[in-house]
Amino acid sequence: MISFVGRSVVQKTITLFFVSVVSFLIIHLAPGKPSQVDPLNPKFTPEMVERFQKEFHLDKPLYVQYIYFYQDLFTGKTVSWKDNQSVLKKIWERFLNSLPLFIVGTIFTWTLSFPVGIRSAIFRGRLFDRSATFLSYLLISIPGFFFAYILIIFVVTRFHVPVIGMETFGFVNASLPHVIMDRIWHLLLPAGLGATGGVAVLSRYVRSQMLEVEGQDYIRTAWAKGLPPEQVHYKHALRNALLPFVTMFGLILPGLIGGSVIIESIFSWPGMGRMAYEAILARDYPVILTVNFVSAVLVLAGTFISDLLYIVVDPRIRL
Amino acid sequence: MTNIQAKEFNQNFQFDQPLAPKRTRWEEFWLLFRQNRLAILGLFIFILFFLSALIGLFLTSGTNPVFDPALIRLQEKLRPPLAEPHLDSLQPEEVPRLDIYLMGTDDLGRDVFARMLQGAWVSLTVGFVAVGISVLIGIFMGGIAGYFGQHMLINTISVDTLIMRIVDIMLCFPSFFLILTVVALLPASIYNIMIVIGLTSWMGTTRFVRAEFLSLREQDFVAAAKALGVSNFRIIFRHIMPNAIAPVLVSATIGIASAILTEAGLSFLGFGVPPPHATWGNILSNGKNFIFDAPWLTFIPGIAILIVVLSFNLFGEGLRDVLNPKLRERG
Numbered sequence: 001m002i003s004f005v006g007r008s009v010v011q012k013t014i015t016l017f018f019v020s021v022v023s024f025l026i027i028h029l030a031p032g033k034p035s036q037v038d039p040l041n042p043k044f045t046p047e048m049v050e051r052f053q054k055e056f057h058l059d060k061p062l063y064v065q066y067i068y069f070y071q072d073l074f075t076g077k078t079v080s081w082k083d084n085q086s087v088l089k090k091i092w093e094r095f096l097n098s099l100p101l102f103i104v105g106t107i108f109t110w111t112l113s114f115p116v117g118i119r120s121a122i123f124r125g126r127l128f129d130r131s132a133t134f135l136s137y138l139l140i141s142i143p144g145f146f147f148a149y150i151l152i153i154f155v156v157t158r159f160h161v162p163v164i165g166m167e168t169f170g171f172v173n174a175s176l177p178h179v180i181m182d183r184i185w186h187l188l189l190p191a192g193l194g195a196t197g198g199v200a201v202l203s204r205y206v207r208s209q210m211l212e213v214e215g216q217d218y219i220r221t222a223w224a225k226g227l228p229p230e231q232v233h234y235k236h237a238l239r240n241a242l243l244p245f246v247t248m249f250g251l252i253l254p255g256l257i258g259g260s261v262i263i264e265s266i267f268s269w270p271g272m273g274r275m276a277y278e279a280i281l282a283r284d285y286p287v288i289l290t291v292n293f294v295s296a297v298l299v300l301a302g303t304f305i306s307d308l309l310y311i312v313v314d315p316r317i318r319l
Numbered sequence: 320m321t322n323i324q325a326k327e328f329n330q331n332f333q334f335d336q337p338l339a340p341k342r343t344r345w346e347e348f349w350l351l352f353r354q355n356r357l358a359i360l361g362l363f364i365f366i367l368f369f370l371s372a373l374i375g376l377f378l379t380s381g382t383n384p385v386f387d388p389a390l391i392r393l394q395e396k397l398r399p400p401l402a403e404p405h406l407d408s409l410q411p412e413e414v415p416r417l418d419i420y421l422m423g424t425d426d427l428g429r430d431v432f433a434r435m436l437q438g439a440w441v442s443l444t445v446g447f448v449a450v451g452i453s454v455l456i457g458i459f460m461g462g463i464a465g466y467f468g469q470h471m472l473i474n475t476i477s478v479d480t481l482i483m484r485i486v487d488i489m490l491c492f493p494s495f496f497l498i499l500t501v502v503a504l505l506p507a508s509i510y511n512i513m514i515v516i517g518l519t520s521w522m523g524t525t526r527f528v529r530a531e532f533l534s535l536r537e538q539d540f541v542a543a544a545k546a547l548g549v550s551n552f553r554i555i556f557r558h559i560m561p562n563a564i565a566p567v568l569v570s571a572t573i574g575i576a577s578a579i580l581t582e583a584g585l586s587f588l589g590f591g592v593p594p595p596h597a598t599w600g601n602i603l604s605n606g607k608n609f610i611f612d613a614p615w616l617t618f619i620p621g622i623a624i625l626i627v628v629l630s631f632n633l634f635g636e637g638l639r640d641v642l643n644p645k646l647r648e649r650g
Contacts, residue, residue, distance in 0.1 A: 015484065019491045026497075030504035134357070137636070141629035143580055145587050146603060146621030149610055254493065261499060262584055276496055277588070280503045288500060296491040 001311070008307065012300040019296040020289075024066050027285055056081060073290060082284045090275065091290060095256075097166065098264075098271035101191050102256055108195035109202055116199070117206025121214065122233055129207075136200035148193050148266045161185045165268045190267045194260055206241070213241040246313045250306030254299045351641045358637020364630035372443040375436030386416055388437040389595050392428035397613045399423050400431075423615045425605060431619060434597035438620070441598040442627065445513050445582040446575035452517025454571050457524025458560075460485075464525070465532025466555055483529070486522045494519050495581065502585060507593040512585060516578050523570055531563035565642040572635030576628045583624050599624050 053059045057068045072078040078087040120129035155163055162168050168182050213219065214237050222232045264274040272291070279287035342350070352358060378385040394408045400423040404415055415430055422431040460482050468479030498515050505511045535541060536559070544554050585591045586600025594601065599620040606616025 015487050015491065018484075018488045022488065023492070026501060027504070030501070031506070137357075137629055137632050138625075141576065141580075141632050142625050143583050143587075143603075143621060143628075145584065145607075146617070146624065149607060149617055149621070153610065153614070261495060262587065265588065273496075277499070280500055283504075292492065292496070292500075295493045295496070299491045299493075 004311075005308075008304055012304060016296060016300060020070060020293055021066070023289055023292045023296075024069065025062075027288060028062060028065070069286070069289065072286075073293065078286045078290060080279075080284055080287050082279075082282050082287075087286050087290045090287065091272070091294065094270065094272045094275045097269065098256075098273070100187055101194060101264075101269065101271060104187055104191035105194040105198070106252060106255070108192060109198035112195070113199045113202035114206055117203040118210055118233075118238065120203070121207045121210030124211065132203065132207075136204055139196045139200040142196075144193060144197070144260070145262050145266055147196065148189070148263060151189055151193065152266075155189060163189050163267065166270065186267075190260075190263050190269055193263050206245070209241040209244060210237060213237045216240075243314055247306040247310045250302045250304070250309060253302035253305070254295055256298060348641060352637060355637040355640060357633045358640075361630040361633030361635075361637060364626060365634055368439065368627050368630065369443065371436065372439035376440040379433055379437040384433075386430065386433035386436060388429060388433040388597050390429060390433075392424070395420075395424055395428040396426055397424060397609065398428075399613075400615050400619075422619050423613070425602070425616055426609060426613075431602065431616065434602055435599070435619065435623060438597045438599040438602060439623075441509065441592055441596065442579050442582065442624070445509065445516070446578045446631075448513040449516035449520070449578040449582075450571050450574040452514060453521040453574060454524055454567060456517070456521040458528050458567065460521065461525040461528025462532055462555060462560075465529040466536060466551070466559070468529075468533070479529075482525070486525055489519070489522050492519070495584070498581065499585065499588070499590060502590045507590070509592045509596070512582060512591065516581055520574060520578070523574075524567055527566045527570060528563055531566065532559060535559045535562055569635055569639040569642065572631055572638060576631035576635070579624065579628055579631070 057065050060068070069078070073087075076086070076088055079085060080087050080090060116132055120132045123129050152163055155161055163186060166183070166186055167179075168186075214233075219232060219237055222236045227236075261273040261277045263269070264271045265277060268274075276288065276291045278284075279291070379388050390413060392409065392413050395404060398404075398420050400421065402420045402423065404418070404420065406414065417432075420430060420432070422435060425431055425434070464479045464482040468477060468482075470478045472478060472481060497519055501515045502512055505515075541554060541558060544558050549558070582591060582598070583600035583603070586598050587604045589604065591600050591604075592598045603617055603620040603624075606613065606620070610617050
């Protein structure tokens, strides 16, 4: 166990190092320079470009820039090129905005996909199963932004509720229940949209896991000794089918930072995804690189946690 | 048994010839595939889409196309689908070819039907080229890792470890964000989009191919081929690859669907194929400004993308069911 932890920490640190190198290279070797971001601006004199380059070590060779950048990142001194604010602080603020979206979306995903998946596995080939299957293909295939617009039209024309942004503009002097309802309305659509793909994929996965277990010999034994169907399905089958999903708790971690660029820009939600999008538009390299680095850390931590959970949950796995 | 019957019996069964299965592999495949109605529907729509993209390419390109997707008629803007053109306000060469705006016009009075035809080809090529690139890289990397995995590089790290670590590194990047970054930094062009999508989506294929190669390498027929002195190249491409291709095909079909969605998403964010070239993504992206006045500008491309992506997904899942012998027996 300890050797496993040690080995994977070393391995993941090496991976992280290469990720940082690769992302740095991608950004800096791409054509165009951040100092040329606005050539038409008359205030952008050559002297300013030079000062800008000095300030952010852009005149140094690439490996020196790399060391400077990650030194700053680990000491928490990285600043955005656009507004000179601390990048970590900026990310933290946006992260707090994205967090409710992520939590509600995850709750939707996990509470919806399990009942649907289990039911379609039990009634395999029946009407419920077939319509759930078709519906999940539909949800996987629909472009997120198109679906978002359909829902916006529907909600706005049906319920006359504004849904853009985190709260209704100029909605300050309302009573507390009104403010809360307003927040919930604004949260519901983007979170639900973020969950659609997840529900479709996860419910299919639950179904196939459940079918796999239902075909095992011990389920036949359970039927043969005359157990009631509920007990066979939920006590014998479901418990074993749930095993792989425990480990998926680790894998949802990266979703924390990824957010959805498209959904957040449609709903003008000031979250992580939109900040990353704005940083890309402004060629704000420190922000792009930091977002990338943090998300790589989350991916690696997520796989690590899921490996550990698997060992804890499944006694058949020995290292 | 009479004599004649015995004669017939002997004619029907000539035991000195090898008893090959009566049906070829393709017939077997088709018999199984035919039972999956959704997959057949997917295949049908896919062929329809392919043909219309091909025809659309011919009808909308060239100097004097049959349907001109770039012709601007400001006096005819935002006409709904199936609207008749106001013939008195149009020059003779501006009159739409079918004497009707089949799918309406957009905010510049361009014929949406012509633009959809032009965009179909873009979606098709982006999907196929991007997936082609990713499948080629995936087969190459996975094949090397699976077949030559034991070889050591400079005595420290095996080829297999090296390739799988590269896969791990690539999987650490949030894919849509990475694609967006690279596409935004590179000059806008359709080829960059295809290449970038291809270069960021080969990891799954690599893993499949490696796993298949690892198990197939130990099979008797490979050992027999080796004993006969068949070259490595021929073993890989003639003996192992045909047996390893099924999961690759499935993931490629589904990959095309997600590549089309990615391209549409990029176009939507304004990083797609540069104008004036129409793609379904940027028709939809332009249409969102008129969502209440001209909903067809949103719904026509949106539903088109939905149907095409859905058909690829259904077809891919059907393929998976047919090519997976485990599921076949159970079903």
